[in-house]
Amino acid sequence: MPEDRAIETHDLSKKYGDRLAVDRLNLTVASKQVHGFLGPNGAGKSTTIKMMVGLLRPTTGSLSILGRGVSGDNPKVRREIGYMPELPRFPKHLSGEELLDIYGRMYGMSKTERRGRIPELIKMVGLDGRGKDRIGKYSKGMQQRIGIAQALISDPELVILDEPSIGLDPVGMVEVRNMVKDIVKSGTTVFFSSHLLAEVQQVCDHVTVIHLGVMRYSGTLEDISSKVMARRRLVIELEKPVDGVLAALKTMKFATVEANMNTYTLHLNTREDVRAEVSRAVTGAGGVILRMQEEGGGLEDAFLSLVGKEGMA
Amino acid sequence: MPTKKNRAGTLAAFIALLYYEFLWNIRKKKIIAIFIIIFAIATVQLAFTPIADAVANPPQTLQANSTFVFGGIEALTGIFLFLVGVATTMNTVSGEFESGTIVPLLTKPVSKTLVFAAKIVASVITLLAAYSFLVGYITIGGTLIYGPQDNLNLVPLGILGLTIGSMVWASVALTLGTLSKNSVLAALGSFGFYIGLLIGGTLIAAQLGASTVLFYAPGMGATGTTAACAGLERGGGQTFSTGTDGLASMLMRWVLNPGQVLNFCGFQFRASGNPTTTLLASDTFANVAFRDLWVSLVYVAGLLLLSWFAFRRSQIVES
Incomplete structure (x- = not known):
């Protein structure tokens, strides 16, 4: 696989019983790209992402992340990925800083690295002064923010965000969008799922549209309108x-x-x-x-x- | 900025996971609750005789009892070991699935096997700490109240036995929790299993006496006696539960009286008159304790293996 491809799937499928959630998906995401993964609710976005991060096993097909094949329980692949799940839930008894510290340790970060990185991230996601509070006391928006922070703790090569602004108020959505733009500036590849068109339009330069598990389009945002020639x-x-x-x-x-x-x-x-x-x-x-x-x-x-x-x- | 190519040692990741588990246990107040219950039970055990003596009419003088600690450890069995074991692990895995915290955890660069191992080690350490606290409290309190104690060198062995015995039930709860991903089902299922074994064991004992089948069942197991079976109805001798719940007692007696013989008696009920008693098996404490130990370890290992397999195969469909 060419090294400039952050994500590549070949005929990737996932079946739940008789229901085909993802149907022979052939997706390519180039490195250092902000790639939107767009589709209505139930399109198969989260299922695809879960296969990428190892939470689900593909029924058929294959996928590679940063040039490494993903099959089974593969911590080496996950080392290079920062992932924020849809509506993330973290142990409520931990503080934001403790969560980042424990996850940082799991990535093998030294104490010095963690001490430098954690305050930086807390500030970046707008949780200044709340890092020592228990996550159980965080609002939904704050939990989304700590979710973004934990996805970035190891300064990963690829960040996968699954519906990062779902459930947020308009102000929160704008802030999340700005955070994603900041991540992109550091040269990180971002794969970003959303069912919100405006969000994808404002953040991404490439987009893949999926519906009922089938990929309908993949390309640049500029091309999508002209290729479809719609209305x-x-x-x-x-x-x-x-x-x-x-x-x-x-x-x-x-x-x-x-x-x-x-x-x-x-x-x-x-x-x-x-x-x-x-x-x-x-x-x-x-x-x-x-x-x-x-x-x-x-x-x-x-x-x-x-x-x-x-x-x- | 952290370097991108950091390579976490497995040990460092494992310690991080252990830390995660301990914070989970302690902050969830689960372990604090266990410690409070243990403290209350031990306090009752320590205070019962002095209070009974004090309120007796006429009041009695408290007698020195040099076997209080040894007997106190032997008395910790059955439902107590079950409750402590199940409370420790009933939501160790299933709680993470229920709360959704398993999703960020399993997407970190740690293998599922390492996550599972950390959960087991944390559970064992928690049980060990709980029983050390309990036995330590009984030992100090017993010495202060009842005078110098015999065989205190066997206390660590008792703690080990209690931990392994409780770990059998903890493994049952952990396995059911991993399979069902539901803490309530894990707790209720374990209780059903416990009650089922208790009833089944009682029926077998009533029909067949201390059948050798019970040597290999978790829980109270077969009852052995130091008296001869033929004279059992006349009393005498001491009786011992030799199942996984009685491991602490068996291990301590293995060291204390390895060659002493335990008899396992069978009963035949007759339409009229007393049941006839026959000797089904007899064995030394050393052999009984050794068998008890490996039976317990086989149950723990087997159940944990099943649980680990289920955990490794688990997928996160909903989050």
């Missing part, structure tokens, strides 16, 4: 209906046209910006444009077309 429309509102406008718009090969009173909708099949051309055609036919607006074509539309509307439920 990009140009809506034009005229002062009043003009007979020649519809005919003029129908001559354009990059769109199909629908007319409704004084509103014309062009369903575009091009990635080019055609507004000037359309504007000239409309005014040339005697129409007066009140409004011209491009709709669709964003990640949400692409996502909808990939997973279907039922996936958004």
